[in-house]
Amino acid sequence: MSTPEAEVSPETSDTSKMQVSDEVVIRIKDMHKWYGAFHVLKNINLEVNRGERIVICGPSGSGKSTMIRCINRLEEHQQGDIIVDDVELTNDLKNIDAIRREVGMVFQHFNLFPHLTVLENCALAPIWVKQQPRAEAEATAMKYLERVKIPEQADKFPGQLSGGQQQRVAIARSLCMNPRIMLFDEPTSALDPEMIKEVLDVMIELAQEGMTMLCVTHEMGFAKTVANRVIFMDGGEIIEQNEPHEFFDNPQHERTQLFLSQILAH
Amino acid sequence: MSSVVEEGKTYEPGTYPDLPPPPSTVGIVGWVRENLLSSTTNIVITVLTLYFLWVILPPSINWLFLNAVFEGASRDECRAIMREAGASGACWAFIGHRFELFVYGFYPVEERWRVDLSFILMLAAIVPVLWDKTPQRGKMMIGSALAPFVIGWLLIGGFGLETVPTDKFGGFMLTLVIGVTGIVGSLPLGIALALGRQSHLPALRIVCVVFIEFIRGVPLITLLFVASTMLNYFLPPGTTFDLLLRVLIMVTLFAAAYLAEVVRGGLQAIPKGQIEAADAMGLKYWQSMRLIILPQALKISIPGIVNTFIGLYKDTTLVIIIGLFDPLGVGRASLADTKWQGLSTEVYVFVAIFFFVSCIAMSRYSLYLEKKLHTGH
Ligand SMILES: Nc1ncnc2c1ncn2[C@@H]1O[C@H](COP(=O)(O)OP(=O)(O)OP(=O)(O)O)[C@@H](O)[C@H]1O
Ligand SMILES: [Mg+2]
Numbered sequence: 001m002s003t004p005e006a007e008v009s010p011e012t013s014d015t016s017k018m019q020v021s022d023e024v025v026i027r028i029k030d031m032h033k034w035y036g037a038f039h040v041l042k043n044i045n046l047e048v049n050r051g052e053r054i055v056i057c058g059p060s061g062s063g064k065s066t067m068i069r070c071i072n073r074l075e076e077h078q079q080g081d082i083i084v085d086d087v088e089l090t091n092d093l094k095n096i097d098a099i100r101r102e103v104g105m106v107f108q109h110f111n112l113f114p115h116l117t118v119l120e121n122c123a124l125a126p127i128w129v130k131q132q133p134r135a136e137a138e139a140t141a142m143k144y145l146e147r148v149k150i151p152e153q154a155d156k157f158p159g160q161l162s163g164g165q166q167q168r169v170a171i172a173r174s175l176c177m178n179p180r181i182m183l184f185d186e187p188t189s190a191l192d193p194e195m196i197k198e199v200l201d202v203m204i205e206l207a208q209e210g211m212t213m214l215c216v217t218h219e220m221g222f223a224k225t226v227a228n229r230v231i232f233m234d235g236g237e238i239i240e241q242n243e244p245h246e247f248f249d250n251p252q253h254e255r256t257q258l259f260l261s262q263i264l265a266h
Numbered sequence: 267m268s269s270v271v272e273e274g275k276t277y278e279p280g281t282y283p284d285l286p287p288p289p290s291t292v293g294i295v296g297w298v299r300e301n302l303l304s305s306t307t308n309i310v311i312t313v314l315t316l317y318f319l320w321v322i323l324p325p326s327i328n329w330l331f332l333n334a335v336f337e338g339a340s341r342d343e344c345r346a347i348m349r350e351a352g353a354s355g356a357c358w359a360f361i362g363h364r365f366e367l368f369v370y371g372f373y374p375v376e377e378r379w380r381v382d383l384s385f386i387l388m389l390a391a392i393v394p395v396l397w398d399k400t401p402q403r404g405k406m407m408i409g410s411a412l413a414p415f416v417i418g419w420l421l422i423g424g425f426g427l428e429t430v431p432t433d434k435f436g437g438f439m440l441t442l443v444i445g446v447t448g449i450v451g452s453l454p455l456g457i458a459l460a461l462g463r464q465s466h467l468p469a470l471r472i473v474c475v476v477f478i479e480f481i482r483g484v485p486l487i488t489l490l491f492v493a494s495t496m497l498n499y500f501l502p503p504g505t506t507f508d509l510l511l512r513v514l515i516m517v518t519l520f521a522a523a524y525l526a527e528v529v530r531g532g533l534q535a536i537p538k539g540q541i542e543a544a545d546a547m548g549l550k551y552w553q554s555m556r557l558i559i560l561p562q563a564l565k566i567s568i569p570g571i572v573n574t575f576i577g578l579y580k581d582t583t584l585v586i587i588i589g590l591f592d593p594l595g596v597g598r599a600s601l602a603d604t605k606w607q608g609l610s611t612e613v614y615v616f617v618a619i620f621f622f623v624s625c626i627a628m629s630r631y632s633l634y635l636e637k638k639l640h641t642g643h
Contacts (some may be wrong), residue, residue: 074542100548111543115561115641124557125547157641177547 018207020049021226024073025181025212031080033066040066041077042236049166050180053213055223055244058233059259064216067233068183070212072103085180101129104174108186110166112158112173118145119154122173129177137176144172148202164195168202175206182206184215224248232256302573323598329355329389330615336362340605359543360609361616366601368616376430381439384417388446396631398638432510436591437621443510444517445579445624447492451518452578456525457564461555474526481523486581489516494588513585521578528570532563533546565639572632576625593617 004231026048033041040213041063048054056064069075070082073089073096073236082089084099113121122141126132132140136248145151147155150161166183167187174182184203188196200222207226217223223230230247240253251257274456277283290296301353302312317446333355335344344357361368370378391413421443423429435443493512501507536559544554564571586595597613600606 072546078620097548097550100546103546105543105546107539107543109537109539111537111539113540113543113562114556115565115639125549128553128557129548132489159641 006076008119013087017212018053018133018226018228019051023050023084024048024215025050025085027083028071029081029083031070031082032079033070033075033079036229041070044080044238046231046238048181048212048214050212051210052228053211053226054229055227056213056214056216056231056233057218057259057263058239061235062233065185065234068105068185068214068216069219071181071183072100072105080187090168097139100146101177102179103181103183104177104179105183106167106170106174106185106187108190110158110163110170110190112166112170114158117155117157118150118161118169119170121158125173125177141172142174144175145169147175147205149198160197164198167191167195167199171199171202171206180216181212184213186216186218188219220248220263232259234259242249267592275469329457330353333357339363341607341609348487356615357609358612360600360606360612363606364596366439367600368593370439371596372434373436373439374428374430374434376421377430380420380427380430383444384420385439387413387417387420388442391441414447425594432508433590435510435514437593437596437633438589440585440618441579441582444514444582444585446512447580448517448578450512450574452521452525452574455518455522457529457560459522459526460529460533463526464533474528478523478526481519481525486520487516487584487587489520490584492516499569509588510590513590517578517582520581522575524574524577525571528567528574529563530571533559535566536562565636567637568632568636572628578630579624579628580621593620 024047026046028044028046031041031044032039044067056068058064066075070077070089071084077089087095087098089095089099090133112118114126116124119138119141122144123134123137126137126140127134130137142151142154145154148171150165150168153161153165153169158169158205161169167190171187187203188199191199196219196227200219203213203215203222213226215222215227227244230240230244231238232247232251232253234255240247240251240256242252247256248260251260286292290299301308303309324434331433333348333351333353335347335355336358338344338347338357338359341357341360344359348357349356366375366378370381373381392409394400394403394410400406419425419427421430421435422432460468460477463478465471465474490513493516494509497507497512540558540562541554544558549557583592583594585592586598589595591599594617597610597617601608601610601613
């Protein structure tokens with residue numbers, strides 16, 4: 001957690017193109033989840049409109065990862081409803097597949113496939129999930145690699161790239177599936193400070209293009225620049241949510257105040 | 267590199283030329299110093315090794331080649347020649363006389379071209395599998411997939427060819443039939459068992475675990491005895507079931523159980539994030555396995571897989587116990603010939619060389635493959 005404001009260049013703070021529509025794309029209702037007997041998510045209620053950029057923060061172990069992983073069914077919830085793009089998450093594999101096609105995910109540890117080149121990493125899902133011809137998939141992959149500014153690394157293996165470059169490849173790989181929603185789980189916390197900015201810049205650009213984003217992060221500069229809503233979780237519950245200025249300047253809940261004082265003290 | 271530096275000359279900062287390394291650190295001298303003489307322990311080991319080689323090598327070479335007798339009609343002739351020369355060596359004439367038996371077993375003489383052709387087909391089929399730069403690899407692979415059926419037809423006969431009963435199979439040809447069938451059959455079965463053992467479906471998991479633990483817990487010889495005798499009790503009376511086929515099945519199952527555990531080790535080494543990334547991208551279970559998990563898991567498992575294959579290949583000699591004539595069986599039968607009695611060393615050295623060459627080839631290929639698949643992670 002480095003000094004937040006310094007990370008974000010002023011010219012990227014243009015928020016004019018970031019439109020939030022009325023259409024609800026994610027609806028989580030009375031959702032509960034247990035790991036064995038451990039009640040990890042308690043009564044989660046959340047509605048996300050198209051074009052929203054939501055930052056989720058909270059202390060370690062508060063269930064942030066678990067919550068966003070429920071949205072694309074990497075974790076299964078036991079009670080309540082999750083509806084993504086009008087498709088309800090049930091045990092029906094068809095629904096899960098449909099939702100995963102709409103939702104991209106970026107992980108803390110990148111999770112690139114080390115035995116495939118950068119280009120193959122990016123083209124894999126379009127070829128096998130969307131049945132695109134290889135040439136077309138590779139052209140799309142190059143397009144997104146250019147957007148994350150590493151087209152020249154296309155033929156390298158992930159093990160030969162820096163952490164920041166790997167994370168940008170991971171973002172490009174998700175974008176290749178043309179998702180309408182992107183989930184980020186602490187995308188910069190495994191990175192050295194000098195690489196955080198290059199990844200955040202890519203995410204900011206993505207936000208400015210109107211991508212719906214849910215992002216677990218402690219980069220408060222990022223939250224202030226692009227988020228239209230910040231959610232604070234603790235003990236498996238959503239404690240408080242607000243638009244960034246209110247959230248940071250005027251936190252309502254005691255636990256939020258404590259958390260903010262701790263992370264801003266760094 | 268080419269610039270010569272004069273003694274005591276000074277350079278401006280930033281202009282110091284690249285110098286060649288000191289002569290004592292490069293070339294043969296450098297290598298010897300570095301690898302053989304770098305410390306007292308190293309020097310002692312080097313000297314001991316040289317002494318050992320000096321004791322072992324000259325007599326071996328004498329016995330194997332220089333004093334060996336390559337022509338002769340019986341052991342007595344071999345003896346006589348050696349006595350004349352005043353030295354003792356191997357009587358390879360014996361192996362020469364029995365060579366065809368060692369290679370083909372009792373396969374009918376006029377049909378042996380089928381074995382030769384099968385061998386060539388096998389080599390041709392292996393090339394595209396092992397060598398990824400084969401031209402037209404995709405099409406060649408289809409050929410490789412069909413080869414086992416063609417080879418089976420060639421060896422056994424039927425459909426226009428004269429049928430050769432499998433009890434005529436023997437020698438190295440039998441070793442290759444059992445070894446290659448076992449290898450080709452056990453790899454997919456072993457992978458399937460490893461995946462099954464990790465399955466979320468309890469029934470499937472239990473079946474795989476019981477199978478693996480049972481097969482691993484019983485000696486191969488026992489399984490071969492079961493194959494040769496016990497199966498008759500289970501089969502409906504009157505059915506015949508080729509002995510070689512039973513052996514092939516048992517050897518394949520045995521190797522598959524070992525492979526399953528080797529592959530499971532590889533699967534466990536793959537971080538959970540890999541399957542999560544694949545899931546998040548919408549890949550199906552089989553796609554994730556085929557494209558992401560197995561390529562990585564098998565790569566890690568190569569040493570263990572090849573180890574299992576080498577074990578299987580050598581274990582083919584166990585079939586001697588149930589009366590099949592593998593090279594050791596042929597050797598033993600040949601030794602019973604009064605003309606050649608007492609030459610068991612020659613037989614076993616010859617068979618040992620054959621197995622050693624085959625196994626070293628597998629071992630070197632696995633090293634090559636590991637190097638090739640290394641992608642810097
Ligand atoms: N597979 C699991 N089995 C049992 N408990 C788990 C499992 N995964 C997570 N937990 C527990 O669930 C709780 C929430 O975990 P989660 O990973 O969602 O937290 P988080 O808010 O993302 O924390 P962090 O900031 O450290 O990533 C933690 O107490 C964790 O120990
Ligand atoms: Mg987490």
